[in-house]
Amino acid sequence: MSLESKVKKIIGKFPYNISFKIKDNIVFLEGVVEKYEEWVEIGLEIGGIKGVEGVVNKIICKEIPEKQTEKDEKRKEIFEKMKEKIIGSYDIVIIGGGIIGTAIARELSRYKVKVALIEKEPDVGLGASRANNGMIHPGIAPPKDSLKRILNIRGNAMYDELTEELGVRFKRVGSLLLITPRTLERYKKYLRGPLFKLVSKYILPWIVKQKGVRNGVKGIKILRGKEIFEIEPKANKDTIAAVYIPSTGIVDPYELTIALAENAVANGVEIHLNTEVVGFIKSNLSIEGVVTTKGVYLCKYVINTAGVYADEIAEMAGAREYTIHPRKGVILLFSKDIEGWIRHCTAELRFPQPKTTKGGNINPTIHGNIIWGPTAVEIPDKSDTSVKKEEIDFVLKKFSTIAPNFPKNKLIRYFAGVRAPTFTEDFIIRPAKWVKNFLHVAGIQSPGLASAPAIAEYVINLLRKMELKLDPNPNFNPRREPIPSVAEMSLEELERKIKEDPRWGRIVCPCEMVSEAEIVEAIRRGARSIDAIKRRTRAMMGFCQGSYCILKIAKILARELKIPLNEVVKEWKESKLFDGIVRGESS
């Protein structure tokens, strides 16, 4: 059956007048549907056809208010204002400062090329890269023939060296996939009596292991009986078998993003924050300049790592080959005083498995907290990181079967991130089909963090194929010193530091043991807001969530930046901490 016939057949299942076009294996859809679920479903079904390399879903959904036209008008206005203001000339412009953009920037800094990374937010890592599980997946979940699988396996293997060079905390804690009476519950009517036990205890763990082995994951073991509870004592006692994967790791995703950015800058990359891309200057099917809210970045190559906005960037460049359908994930964070309660990234397998999520886990974090989640919900708004009570209740219910006695009263925070899948559900990393010097790095949903170093390596190879000359940078230094942490210092080291500078002894955040010296160093390295300090030092991340120290930190920020206290922001310029002059403080 031809691609056209397959698309027609799928469209025919829906009660709407939907038209389509196919160009170079990209399917373009137009029409009107009633519900958002239908909008997603049509895209996913067409994206699932073998041979489809992208789905551009321009179907209007009656349920969703139209906002794009207003956004496009604003962009056009800025474009006209800025299109002649030249900022500089670069070999490569990277759009987006998440884990992917910064990993590519750092990789490019190994070579003699002039690179600018452009980020619309006031800090790197404020998209999906700050709100995820921090799990370095082993590569067991992605389909065998996917790019995700190749890059996940390679990325996971690169983590020890990468984090050692950058002074970033990383631990291979391993993961456990639990097989319980609920795993095959839906098939109970076919698997009666001893057959249920046989399949759950022997056949299913073997199948799961074989999938991992075929994907290239090493060291997988099947555990049964007390072997399970020896390594994960608080796992549900009704667990029948478990698949243990030792290569799974955990990392602090924003610590890594910041470290990559710092190291890239130290090796010559320019990072331009608060700079939003609004359009492109093109000639002969090539990009000549990236137009932003600050002016034009002339360039030879453009790399699109704009996360959930990658489709809009591609559209502006005339290179639209996909639509992002945002998928929200809610995560619950528990306090550090139950550190070790769960030791591995632990999930309960449930069949049939949904196609669009690995299902979530209970994970330890690198800092000793425990997290539950994420959920996976299709949402129309790319910026929707809200968390509703029902979502918290859902997570608490869903994951409590993994460890039924878990002290849920230790919940201290919840947050949400938005994944950036396309309808083909794999990573899209390839040169644009219709623009010569534009590289897509899109659809980087999970395991994007785990794959990041391998994605950067893969991008370098593609750039070479796109005829970019890459001579080694003789001054490249792969190493970056982290901000020393009082919480991790020996007493002797701390004493020495205090003698050098008494600010090492002034503890500002007692929950996380963060000193004034660490906060000052974070500001010296570029932190310009309360949350930027938080991400760099962990101040305000403890049990009290900043209620004790936020004012002290705001005062240090004001003093170091020489700004009035009432100008201190939480994150964005609209998020001032104080609404007016602060009593007792000059402004």
Ligand SMILES: Cc1cc2nc3c(=O)[nH]c(=O)nc-3n(C[C@H](O)[C@H](O)[C@H](O)COP(=O)(O)OP(=O)(O)OC[C@H]3O[C@@H](n4cnc5c(N)ncnc54)[C@H](O)[C@@H]3O)c2cc1C
């Ligand atoms: C809840 C959740 C849990 C996850 N858990 C894991 C996990 O445990 N392990 C794992 O491997 N992966 C996980 N992921 C996936 C992982 O977080 C992402 O794959 C990864 O963060 C994507 O990084 P990115 O750099 O592509 O995107 P982002 O981090 O979103 O970065 C894109 C950047 O582009 C910028 N940008 C956008 N438009 C413009 C513009 N016009 N001009 C300038 N800049 C622009 C944005 O501001 C943003 O900073 C999870 C994701 C979520 C949401």
